[in-house]
Amino acid sequence: MADTSVQVQQPSRSRDLDKLLLRPGNLVGPRFEPGAELRDDLQAFAKVLVVGAGGLGCELLKDLALTGFRNLEVIDMDRIEVTNLNRQFLFRLEDVGKPKAEVAAKRVMERISGVDIVPHFCRIEDKDIEFYNDFSIIALGLDSIEARSYINNVACSFLEYDSDDNPREETIKPMVDGGTEGFKGHARVIMPGITPCFECTIWLFPPQVKFPLCTLAETPRTAAHCIEYAHLIKWDEVHRGVPFDPDNPKNMKWVYDEAVKRAELFGIPGVTYSFTQGVVKNIIPAIASTNAIISAACALETLKIATECSKTLSNYLTYNGSEGLHTKVTEFERDRDCLVCGPGIRLELDPSITLQKFMDLLEEHPKLQLSKASVTHRGKNLYMQAPPVLEEMTRSNLSLSLFNLMGKLPKDIVHVNGMTSKNDQRTSCLRKLRVVFKGVDGVTDMDTAGGA
């Protein structure tokens, strides 16, 4: 530790942050080692991925860049829209139409020298799993459950367990997740294998309630019923085969006009164009202040994970500013059997099993029921469903023995990407499997040596 007592205080950008990082403290993490080295290491080596460059993402990039992090990357598939400008402060009117990730990265780098931000203008699924393993911490600024779930799956897929089913520390990929809706929000810290992952507490995000079709068709009572009738029933009747595009203003106007007609017919008040957009696009109201609050909490926790300079949030913070101000910290517990962050489903296989037979088994397995599987082992594609080039390249593996394909290892982790049914809906999922070959002597007692 640096002896700070004799240093002369020079003007420094990290004037304020140094107080926290260079001085010993009493309410800190067990491995906090204050000193200039800690600050310098944070700047040099910590690498954070910000997922989403929207309301939370813009704030997160700024907050992290001003919290000692210098190596940042940001991923977002969206382009800037006018409705973003009331809160996504890195964007200007002339940026509308440009990729969010690129503009956000550029703006922050322009203002804060020394910070490097690499933008990725693509879908999160477009990146290899290995891409995500390159980061010390992943910060999530997302507005969809599906995207959170995907990143959570990826981060948890790196997690390995030792033979006692304890998580191996160096494989833990910490995540910090934020979310807002109007005056409400949450911030949470996910340490896979230690604190609950997104999937362990998926019940915190109940699915959206849908109106029964018979209500829409026969007994509409509210403005929303009229709008959803036009959107879900009338559109298909009139535009056979033409999909409804919520971003096409003509399509939206058509739904609105039809909803007005229906509302007039039944004497139902309340259909407006704005409300129609809200119902059809499931618009979540969003404001700058809540995003700022939640992102700041996430950035602070990111710093604490990286440096242990204070206690950490354990493990879920809710914020509600609509009636006074209520903040609450809840310590949720892990689901030991979680398919995503748990030790994984152990499959004992005969060494003679072919890849095709293995995939059939995944489909039949009661806990997995996984079809259309793409299989990877230690980052190597054993079989890929798509794109067609990769499918063709890996097709010949199907008839080969899985044991050979896995380099004759007696046991190892295999990642499988595929489709599963959940509440009668087909969803894509990523699963971790602990494959153990019967009758083969282990060279290691680690149940999960290696991994992705």
Added chain:
Amino acid sequence: MAEPKVKYDRQLRIWGDQGQAALEKSNICLLNCGPTGSETLKNLVLGGIGSITVVDGSKVEVGDLGNNFLVDESSLGQSKAKCVCSFLQELNDAVKAKYVEEYPDALIETNPSFFSQFTLVVATQLVESSMVKLDRICRNANVILIFARSYGLTGFVRISLKEHTVIESKPEHFLDDLRLNNPWPELKRFAEGFDLNVQDPVVHKHIPYVVILVKMADEWAKNHGGRLPSTREEKKEFKELLKAGMVAQDEDNYKEAIESSFKVFAPRGISSELQQMLNDSSAEVDSSSSDFWVLVAALKDFVTNEGGGEAPLEGSIPDMTSSTEQYVNLQNIYQAKAEADILAIERVARNTLKKIGRDPNSIPRATVKSFCKNARKLKVCRYRLIEDEFNSPNLPELQKYLTDEDYSIAMGIYILLRAVDRFAANYNSFPGQFDSAMDEDISRLKSTAVGLLNDLGCNSATLAEDLINEMCRFGAAELHAVAALVGGIASQEAIKLITRQFVPISGTYIFNGIDHKSQLLLL
């Protein structure tokens, strides 16, 4: 410029055109534009606040580049207020942005009338002595004041104004106003038009649950000397009767009736909170009374007379299983009653206005309507002068907080945030501001805090040593993430106060960035 309706779409869905208009009319002053102040204004400028005035006398230093996004390298050596102001302007050209290059402490001292031009003042990073003076100035000028401070991993937000009244408090969970425990004649008559024993199963399963409950409650009352179910057994029996009325398993309307049966059992009349408001001395109105209190006076009259103990009906009903026609008819019954109640209150209010020498039409009908619709949800927030709280805090509360497991850390932060200002007044620097005097500062801060507690009359109280150490470690650092969080809260509160929607915080919000166990302290 973008079409504002589109640009502000996501927030208009929260506070509507009226809330937005209030924001666009308001005139905000920021004192000190470090990161806490800059972030507060950033959020307000994005939302389209009317005008801002940034007051700061300092020049941008290298250290500011590390915690404030609104200054950059080209700002070094320049007026901080000017640099922050020009970046804020870049965020939204609809906002009028000005700056004053002057130290807030000096301005408070020399030019108190400066503040009366503003709707709201956000005072950041002020020390106690300046807070107390500014508070008095703003209170006298009727200007809303928000204090915000970031200090290491801690901070606070405190609102100060005499009184803030809210019509549209928009609570998230609030019982709908169906009057099933006290139906008015038209609703009863409407219910009588239905036959619960109707043979057609399609008709039977489309009887709105409101009708089912009104009829069943009426039946019950006839058999029980006019009383509604009140004991646990009676309630259970009532639900059994509902269940017995079902003719098929899939009757959603009956399921809804059973789930909503508690609305029949609920006590009649207004809540104790509303009763307290009606009893408030402000409800005795005179020519100086605000529109809000004139309407409360009218409400009081209504509750005692026409209302028969009830507030005006809200007039909206939730969605429920029903045929379209019957649902619309039911909606009309509720709306007609709400309209009648509005007329009754409006009549009283106009009379009252005349009596106190005001133009009887000076309160717009739309306001009366909104008031009646929200009558059960009205809110009055009052704030102590900060000087009063500092000199004579609510001692029993303070003692309770200090020893309560959930509150003791937040209370400790509150005391220490005050102690650091006392410390600074005595020693000309904040504890731990310089590396050289850490150990000495820790013991000095401890004795300062003990002295403060003694002055407040908490002789036996102790503060956690760890927390005292941490406060010295923080050395008055203004960390960006903490500033963004505290500033975010300050801007959120500013929006609630200006739009007069939702409920602002009461008391002092203590931010605890150590483990996020922040608390609201009422002292």
